[in-house]
Amino acid sequence: MLNCGSGFPCATRTSWTHDNPGRKFIACKFYNHETGQRGCNTFDWVDVDEPTNWQRDVINMLLAEKQRIATDNHILRSRLVCAENEKSRLSKEM
Template structure:
């Protein structure tokens, strides 16, 4: 389907708090940050979610972000430990050479 701009419409997924994981079709010039919709072609592909569905999806999205943040912290700590290990190994080598 082409929009009024003459280009094929885009099927996208909403990740807003109000409409998480809902599919919609819109003009490719649609910009969710500014609300600009190009030629204003926009419609939902799926049915509206229940409050329960919306809440569950939002909790899962928040949990995904928390886990991703925890993983980043663990990776950073691991990197610090690798640097510390390298520093201590070099220091131990120096001490062993002195002995």
């Protein structure tokens, strides 16, 4: 296993950025994907070839669709809770 500049084994991760969705890379295990901060500057793509524009577009469309479905699911669950509460309220009034 490759060690980073900090002397620790590198971590293999997956990029989910808009420009590089689904691409694997190795980096310092102290790399924080939320802040972009790294323990050291060790970074390299695992795949040799960049994805094509078509592949990038398809992956990004699928990720957006996944997010839309998750949002729709959340809205439907909220509506269900509201309907159940209304049913309970109406039952108590009768």
